[in-house]
Structure formats: structure tokens, C-alpha cells
Amino acid sequence: MTSPSPCTADRLLGAATAVVASVAVALALVAAPTDAVQGEPQRLMYVHVPAAWLAYLAFAAVLVASVAHLLTRDLRWDRRAQAAAELGVGMTALAIALGSVWGRPVWGVWWVWDPRLVTTAVLLLVYVGYLGVRGLGDDRAAGARRAAAVGILGFVNVPVVHFSVVWWRTLHQPATVLSPDPAPMDPWMAAALGAAVAAFTLAGVLVVRRRLRDLASADAPVAGAARPPADAPAEALAVVPRAQR
Amino acid sequence: MTAADVATARRQLPVRLLLVAGVVLVAVGVLAVAGLQGSLVYYRTTSELVADPELQGQRVRLGGLVVAGTVGTTAEGVRFELTDGVQDVLVINAGQPRGVFQEGQGAVVEGSLGADGVFRSDVLLVRHDNEYRAPAGGTGRPAEDGG
Structure with a gap:
């Protein structure tokens, strides 16, 4: 992070996110019609679907970064994978929670054990496990390698979640847009959905960039060339003033 | 260490x-x-249910489209026919439907098929399709249709 521009880039990204999100809110709440069958609860689609999309995107980033980490053993790739996984876990949880709120008025129930819902819950658990595996043991590099393995294997579940509504019978409806058999959608609804997906994606990039700076500064003492002796108490690093060293 | x-x-x-x-x-x-x-298999189709005698009397989920013109109320709930386009099955559900239950849309019921060919259920879930459109009679926009 020696480039002088990250803050400027973040400000631009933040401004773009705010503009696109405002457009998405206007389209979703004012321009888009109320659904003929489902009524107002259908508007939850404009946050439920972008959350699920961003989770897919984040887990794809975890896959790429994990492969790159295993090839290069560079901790920067590991930090990218971690930041993306944290975003993906949050978005998966959000998609499940919003889906539940959508399901109650439309399906009649908060939750059903259908393949889409179950595979999504498994997806959440796998990536919570991914974040947990990172902390097993004290060896930063070994933890990163183990996490990368989980990050690669765990991605298998993403297409399973997405195509669960095609491969199996589910209560959950099939996808309307990202589908082998796209279905009709009111153009204003589609515009609202597109804007919301763009806003979520921009916000996701912004969040990951900010998180990466935190993770990089947390790694900085470890990444430095001069490692402390392995048996020295870690606190010594923090309390010994520079003048006494 | x-x-x-x-x-x-x-x-x-x-x-x-x-x-x-x-x-x-x-x-x-x-x-x-x-x-x-x-x-x-989250639910059986009406054809599968009728074709398999082993399923009779067993608690299963049955899914299909609610046949238009068949929905009626009973003393304790609702009755209607479910179809997969080939086979119709009369469903008597104990309890009023929740969700956006309506004719022509999908539904999944949980119960069992009796010897009389009637499916008695006590769980009724709505399975809507993946098409989204404004209501036929208006724009559906809150500002233009008065909410």
C-alpha cells in the first residue's frame, strides 16, 4: 500500500456506490410496480437477490485468491481470500434472513427443508468453517494454506446452490435472470434489480478494499524480515520502547 | 515455543x-x-402419487398447480384440485391457506392419499413461479395506483 491513491480511489468508489444505490432505491420503491401475484413482499427481491449474487462473487474471489496463494505462498492472496470470505459469509446470512422474511408472507412459512434452502445453509456453514480453519494453530503460513484448501473445495457448493432449483424439485422458485430458461420480468423490476446488483457489487468491492488495509497492517509485523525469537513473549514487541532496544 | x-x-x-x-x-x-x-425429492407430482400404490396412506408432500375453478372452502379449511397437467388430485386441507395461495399458481401440500382418492393435508405451502409482472388492471406503482 505505498501508492498514494487508495483513499482517493475509495472516495470515488464510495461516491459511485452512493449514486448507484440511490438510483436502485428509487427504482425499487417508486418506479418498479408491485408484483401481481406476490404484492409488496416481492420488493424484497431487490435486496435478497443482490445479497446472494455478491455472496457467489465473493466465494469465486475466495477460490481465485486461494489458488493464487497456494501457487505463490504470498500472504497478500491469503488476505484477499479472507476479506472476500468474510463478505461472502455476511451476504449469505443476509440472503437467508431476507429470504425467510420473504417466504413467510408468500409461501406461508419462514423456512422449509427444500434443497435450495438446505444447500444455502450448508454454504454458510462451509465458509464459517473456512474462517474458523484459519485460526487453527499459531502458524500463520500453515493456517493460510489450510484455509486455501477449504476455500477451493468449498466453492464446489456454489454451483450446487445455484442449480439446486434446476436439479431438484424445490419450493423455492427457479432463477428468473441467471437461468438456463429465463422467465419474463417487468422491465422496471429488471432495472431495479440490475441497479441493486450494481450497488451491492460496488459496496462489496469498497468493503473488501478497506478490510484488506486492516488485514495488511495486522500482518505487517509477521511479514517483516526480522522475526522475533520463537519463544519470546509476543507482548514484548508492544511494550519495549524504541530507545531501550 | x-x-x-x-x-x-x-x-x-x-x-x-x-x-x-x-x-x-x-x-x-x-x-x-x-x-x-x-x-x-421435496414433493411428488400428482401422476407419481397416483401411479405408486405404495405411497397411498403414507405421509408425503404433493406439489402441483391449483386448478382454476376448483377452490372452495370447507368447515375446517379449503379444498381444491392439484394438477401436473395430466393427473388431477382433489386435496382437502385442514386449515386456511397462508401466503399468496390462488388458482393457477403452484402449491405443495403435506398429508396422505386416502383409499377414496382424496388427499387430506394439514400443511399448505404456496409455490409461486419465477415470473414477475405488474397487475393487469394498473401500473402497480404505489404512487399511480394509490398504494
Whole structure:
């Protein structure tokens, strides 16, 4: 992070996110019609679907970064994978929670054990496990390698979640847009959905960039060339003033 | 950490990894077996239910489209016909429907098929399709249709 521009880039990204999100809110709440069958609860689609999309995107980033980490053993790739996984876990949880709120008025129930819902819950658990595996043991590099393995294997579940509504019978409806058999959608609804997906994606990039700076500064003492002796108490690093060293 | 501690940590690590791998393998195995036994089938179609005499009297989920013009109320709930386009089954559900239950849309009911050919259910879920459109009579926009 020696480039002088990250803050400027973040400000631009933040401004773009705010503009696109405002457009998405206007389209979703004012321009888009109320659904003929489902009524107002259908508007939850404009946050439920972008959350699920961003989770897919984040887990794809975890896959790429994990492969790159295993090839290069560079901790920067590991930090990218971690930041993306944290975003993906949050978005998966959000998609499940919003889906539940959508399901109650439309399906009649908060939750059903259908393949889409179950595979999504498994997806959440796998990536919570991914974040947990990172902390097993004290060896930063070994933890990163183990996490990368989980990050690669765990991605298998993403297409399973997405195509669960095609491969199996589910209560959950099939996808309307990202589908082998796209279905009709009111153009204003589609515009609202597109804007919301763009806003979520921009916000996701912004969040990951900010998180990466935190993770990089947390790694900085470890990444430095001069490692402390392995048996020295870690606190010594923090309390010994520079003048006494 | 002394060298001995490091060696101990190295020895413990594969045990943890094996545990994680074992849990994953068991989970995949359970899913595979469940899939082979057909328990991943969330609901049966009306044709499957009628064609399989072993399913009669068993508690199953039945899914299909609600046939237009068949919905009526009973003393304790609602009655209607479900169809997969080939086979119609009369459903008598104990309890009023929740969700956006309506003719022409999908529904999944949980109950059993009686010897009289009537499916008696006590759980009724709505299975709507993936098409989204404004109501036929208006724009559907809150500002223009008065909410």
C-alpha cells in the first residue's frame, strides 16, 4: 500500500456506490410496480437477490485468491481470500434472513427443508468453517494454506446452490435472470434489480478494499524480515520502547 | 515455543485435519445416500402419487398447480384440485391457506392419499413461479395506483 491513491480511489468508489444505490432505491420503491401475484413482499427481491449474487462473487474471489496463494505462498492472496470470505459469509446470512422474511408472507412459512434452502445453509456453514480453519494453530503460513484448501473445495457448493432449483424439485422458485430458461420480468423490476446488483457489487468491492488495509497492517509485523525469537513473549514487541532496544 | 513444542504441534495438526476431512466425508456420504434413496425429492407430482400404490396412506408432500375453478372452502379449511397437467388430485386441507395461495399458481401440500382418492393435508405451502409482472388492471406503482 505505498501508492498514494487508495483513499482517493475509495472516495470515488464510495461516491459511485452512493449514486448507484440511490438510483436502485428509487427504482425499487417508486418506479418498479408491485408484483401481481406476490404484492409488496416481492420488493424484497431487490435486496435478497443482490445479497446472494455478491455472496457467489465473493466465494469465486475466495477460490481465485486461494489458488493464487497456494501457487505463490504470498500472504497478500491469503488476505484477499479472507476479506472476500468474510463478505461472502455476511451476504449469505443476509440472503437467508431476507429470504425467510420473504417466504413467510408468500409461501406461508419462514423456512422449509427444500434443497435450495438446505444447500444455502450448508454454504454458510462451509465458509464459517473456512474462517474458523484459519485460526487453527499459531502458524500463520500453515493456517493460510489450510484455509486455501477449504476455500477451493468449498466453492464446489456454489454451483450446487445455484442449480439446486434446476436439479431438484424445490419450493423455492427457479432463477428468473441467471437461468438456463429465463422467465419474463417487468422491465422496471429488471432495472431495479440490475441497479441493486450494481450497488451491492460496488459496496462489496469498497468493503473488501478497506478490510484488506486492516488485514495488511495486522500482518505487517509477521511479514517483516526480522522475526522475533520463537519463544519470546509476543507482548514484548508492544511494550519495549524504541530507545531501550 | 521450544523445538519439542513445534514437533508436538506438527504431530497434532494431521489429527485435526483428519477430523475435518472425516466430517466432510461423512456429510458428503450422507447426502449421497439420501440422494440415492430419493429423499431429496421435496414433493411428488400428482401422476407419481397416483401411479405408486405404495405411497397411498403414507405421509408425503404433493406439489402441483391449483386448478382454476376448483377452490372452495370447507368447515375446517379449503379444498381444491392439484394438477401436473395430466393427473388431477382433489386435496382437502385442514386449515386456511397462508401466503399468496390462488388458482393457477403452484402449491405443495403435506398429508396422505386416502383409499377414496382424496388427499387430506394439514400443511399448505404456496409455490409461486419465477415470473414477475405488474397487475393487469394498473401500473402497480404505489404512487399511480394509490398504494
